[in-house]
């Protein structure tokens with residue numbers, strides 16, 4: 001764990017409520033921090049945007065991105081959106097069970113698990129050893145995401161690394177796995193949105209009417225730079241051109257409508273609002289309270 005990770009974690013806490021109108025109460029949960037180096041962002045031009053990164057608390061020489069999950073309290077249901085990375089990489093990640101406890105709950109209390117996609121930092125936390133961590137929860141995964149991981153011969157080398165986590169999730173939850181599709185209201189007041197690119201079946205979950213919130217999965221991995229430079233992709237995007245197009249589309253919608261973006265890798269508690277940037281320079285993060 002880097003000093004940066006240590007410093008950020010010390011100041012952030014593990015569970016933080018997010019204001020949403022409508023039936024859901026939303027709590028951001030911190031699974032921890034993932035140390036990365038800039039090789040994961042092959043489009044980044046060093047020297048361009050370093051000041052933005054510093055202003056956002058990100059040290060490009062010693063990077064550490066959040067891994068967040070989101071808890072939705074709905075009448076009669078407790079819903080977890082993504083499940084973190086587990087502690088497979090050591091103690092900088094895998095804090096989701098502690099974060100859940102900090103919010104007043106245990107894994108047995110979760111009734112529904114909404115997965116944005118099945119990469120390890122979202123799905124590995126579903127499983128503990130060879131058992132499910134959430135014994136009573138139904139797992140919801142998009143049809144396109146299941147199809148992607150059920151066809152291992154078509155995965156490239158980078159995606160193949162993630163296959164065991166996707167397979168473990170689908171196999172261990174097979175008797176309570178529900179297939180979802182974009183456009184559906186998966187739970188009362190929670191709508192599925194297609195966000196293909198990072199994986200072909202990636203989805204987000206939108207809720208709220210007057211001040212809506214989109215849990216936008218991995219549209220952004222490094223908001224400090226990708227909000228201003230949406231063309232800058234992430235190495236593990238399964239389809240980088242499509243991911244880039246999706247990032248532009250979502251950021252433009254957000255700037256136009258005021259939609260708030262929650263994300264697994266947006267600095268904890270993982271919510272931003274963006275506005276149009278200076279001419280020709282993408283977008284910028286709004287300063288107001290989200």
Ligand SMILES: [Zn+2]
Pocket residue numbers: 119121122218264265
């Ligand atoms: Zn991720």
